[in-house]
Amino acid sequence: MLVSTRQWVKKEWFLVGMVVAMLLATVIPDVGRSGGVLQLDNVTSLGIAIIFFLHGIGLSPKALKDGVSNWRLHLFIQTVTFVIYPLIWLAFGQGFLAIMPTALAFGFCFLLVLPSTISSSVAMTAIGRGNIPGAIFNASLSSILGIFITPLLIQFFMGLQGISFDVMDSVISISKMLLLPMVVGQVLRPLVLTTFEKHKAVVNKLDKFVILFIVFNAFSDSVHEGIWHSFSIEYVLMSVAICCAVLVFIVNGVKWSAKQFGFGHEDEVAAVFCGSKKTLAAGVPMAKVIFGTDPRLGMLLLPIMLYHPLQIFYCAILANRYQKKAIAAENNNEVSA
Structure with missing residues (x-):
């Protein structure tokens, strides 16, 4: 029992880390609040830039070019x-807004307008024998x-509730924080790719460590300001239920729609895993830019923090099912041949 628990913790250390951070x-x-002992608000800004610089190095121009032509798939997913x-x-x-605190409700608004993930979407597509x-x-x-659309949608939806912020300033700040380092990484890719590949295992963990620091920082600010005093376990359970409902609805809706559009197995798999996911890696730094030093940031981030492990778990099950389906189809073709 102890051995299996250790193995599970080792495998799911990131999810455990988020709980520990909270x-x-x-x-x-x-210790973790902005301006506190660790100065995490400054440390995490640097960490975010490094993460997206490394993402830029990791993006293969050839793979991007190979995927350009399938416009129907692109339009569907976006x-x-x-x-x-x-x-x-x-x-x-x-x-x-009627049944939960405003900050938590807007957290769901933020979750629903975020872009998709990169690494896990591609990984799940590969497992499922997709495109x-x-x-x-x-x-x-x-x-x-998402760098441009997410702030616009946030302004539109929150503007309906009488809340406003400088959209252009947010877009510029997010571009500097995420897009610029990614472009620099892509430009320097030919020079540093060999070194990047050698240390890929470390690189793959770095973004998760930075996210853990951001979560620690955001929740420390919320606790310091007393935001959680009126927050109950019922709201957490309600949030989990809503996240599950949204995920199941989207995934099954995408699967059904992909078949209606006549997508084959490979395109359906890519559509499901790219269309259903929401990014935690880019979402957390975006929230820091859009909502600034708002002490409610921890509550605003709660929906995406709950949604992230749920989508990984559910999509991992689907990926294995798609893989079995593809293998069965290959075996049937071999028998027929």
């Missing part, structure tokens, strides 16, 4: 990410479009 923020908020998801907020946003070049192109395109 617990530490509750116990020692002055529509799910930036149209279908936000429509959920239009349909249910007022209900969220890998198409997944790489769409996940990358989504991240770039």
Whole structure:
């Protein structure tokens, strides 16, 4: 039992780390808060730039070019990410605001307008025997479009509630924080790719460590300002239920729609895993820019923090099912031949 627990913790160390970060923020908020002992607000800004610089190095121009031509797949995935998801907020946003704290409700708004992930979308597509070049192109395109679209959608939806912020300033700040380092990494890719490949295992963990520091910082600020005093376990359970409902609805809606559009197995797999996911890696730094030093940032981040492990778990199961389906189809073709 002890051995299996250790193995699980080793495998799921990032999820465990998020829980630990929240617990530490509750116990020692002055250590992790902005301007606190560790100065995490400054440390994490540098860490975010390094992460997206490394993402830029890791993006293969050839794979992106190979995925460009399938415009129907691209249009489908980006529509799910930036149209279908936000429509959920239009349909249910007022209900969220009526039954939960405003910050938590806006956290769901933020979750629904985020771009897709890169690494996990491509990884799940590969496991499911899907269209890998198409997944790489769409996940990358989504991240770039999100820099501009996410702040605009946030302003539109929150503006309906009388809340406003400088959209252009947010877009410029996010571009500097995420897009600029990614472009620099892509430019320097030919020079540093060999070194990057040698240390890929470390690189793959670095972004997760930075996210853990951001979570610790955000929750420390919230605890320091007393935001969680009126927050109950019922809201957490409600948030988990909403996240599950949204995920199941989107995934099954994408699967059904992909078949209606006549997508084959490979394109359907890419559509499901690129269209259904929301990014934690880019979402957390975006939140820091858009919402600034708002002490409610921890509550605003709660939905994406809950959604992230749920989408990984659910999509991992789907990826294995798609893989078995593809293998079975290959075996049937060999028998027929």
